[in-house]
Amino acid sequence: MKLWENIQQTPGYEPGEGAFVPEITPYLIEDGVVRGAVLVLPGGGYRLRADHEGEPVAKWLNSIGLSAFVVHYRVSPYQHPYPLLDAKRAIRLVRYHAQEWNIDQNRIGILGFSAGGHLAACASTHFDKGDPEASDPVERESSRPDISVLCYPVISFKQFTHEGSVSHLLGDHPTEALRRELSGELAVQPNTPPAFLWHTADDSAVPVENSLLYAGALSKHHIPFGLHVFPHGRHGLGLAEDVPDVSRWTSLCEEWLKTIGYLKE
Template structure:
């Protein structure tokens, strides 16, 4: 009898866990992946300086991280990890950030997006934006499941992920893939953007060269460079934006954030920017530099103030 009771409890416990888990994965494209060609490329994950480094993404997805219902604020954030469009710093600028947001009552969705240089991608520059638009539409289409509230769904990006996030925020209505289901009828516009040491421009002497080459190729036309220079894509409908950068960033010049700040203010888009004298590039939470980790407090307060004004 004790054995039967133990088995029953185990089965019940497993079932309850399956129904209430706050972490799971959703594939972006349940049917055909747009802009895809068959290749021998395979996804790879490695440890690079104690960071989970993912390359050759074949099945783009979002990893869902939900806060406990008791502290949920109704806000959600799509997170775009960086990696120069050559890889994804998946925990450093992705899942670790998601867990921090969860602790603040904010739902998080880590985007594993296709990388433009992969052999399975037909038109390189389109793939990341296709995945980001689709991810935002999935999140909006499943708001009830994620316990989200209208007007509280934003995007956060780091480095090249910041470029992708700002591309989504400025080019959310650009048709980059054929609509395949009801989710694709939804707007992909984020309600806000939080950009951390972001690549913004693709212009020479401002951009991060590696990101530019990986996304656009070595001989990109001026038209394509301008298309992905997001300081040129700002409109009055661009979402409110939060910017973080270190002025000693040797990889992505601080001018990227300054240019975006200037473009946003000219269009009267609400924007808040914080520049730190030290921190370099790729600092994530910023625990290695005194005072730098305060950006997370500033960002959370900004999201809360923005959400409460809805």
């Protein structure tokens, strides 16, 4: 499903070879019960979108009673602000169709891995209420996610960062102002949604300090969060089904979602 039904209305769209049309793939639980939903943002350093962080994660969310949507957001050669515009549009689109899809408008979350975690954090800190005067009814909806799940996320574009994500999103010589604007630990505000974070302590690609910085910012603003740091595990594990210790993140996340009332038993 295209994020903008009229492709020509897609911000930054230029027809021709190599043009990419952002879209979402729904994984709906169609039993008539009104449920929460989560949008899934695979990682890939803003260079690609990793398949193992997409559909398998959506199916896990289905298994715990949540509808899911994999977001095929734009990556390099597209740069900021297009990935963020795609993520915000995806949230608005799901919120707009919430009644039709048996989704609770107040339980629309976002989940991201690595650079997708950076995008999820940006969506959690750079949202808006929607434009009530917009001719497109989707644009009248809020882009604020109700919760976020951040899996070994890139958070900071200033310290402990992943320079590959920075260069693919911002180019080779980003300004300090833009690095600061897109550093999640500096963008948390009082109405940033609750977050569940997990990381491995020896992640050699995206240092664990990224999750620690974001958790610290949430704590400063008294925003509920869960944080789990596992001793060992390579970057990019996804569901981590082949790493018994780290694979517990899914059950820990499920319990956290129940604790905060997002996942109804």
